[in-house]
Amino acid sequence: MKFFLISDNIDTQIGLRLAGIKGVVVHEREEVLKALGEVLADRSVGVILMTQKIAQLIPEELQQLKLSSSLPLVFVIPDRHGWRGEKNFITRYIEEAIGVKISGET
Secondary structure, eight states: OEEEEEESSHHHHHHHHHTTOEEEEOOSHHHHHHHHHHHHHOTTEEEEEEEHHHHTTOHHHHHHHHHHOSSSEEEEEOBTTBOOSOTTHHHHHHHHHHTOOOSSOO
């Protein structure tokens, strides 16, 4: 099972390439959809890594992919600039799911 990266910047691609992960750099929605289609056709890919900026270009398609299939798994990762979203989004997501406040913040 292979990993594959769809990134919006060359720095992230180079960094993950050093770890043995192949990928592409794209910038436009159409390029992202084309790259995603190609990687989905490759049955050897089990995990797709996608930078946050790229994921924001295809939110509906990404949600559909996450809900409709088991493989490949899709993970949204930060790029060299770090995470651009809410810092405690995972904690908030879990709290909403179970209905119990688990963080120490007020």
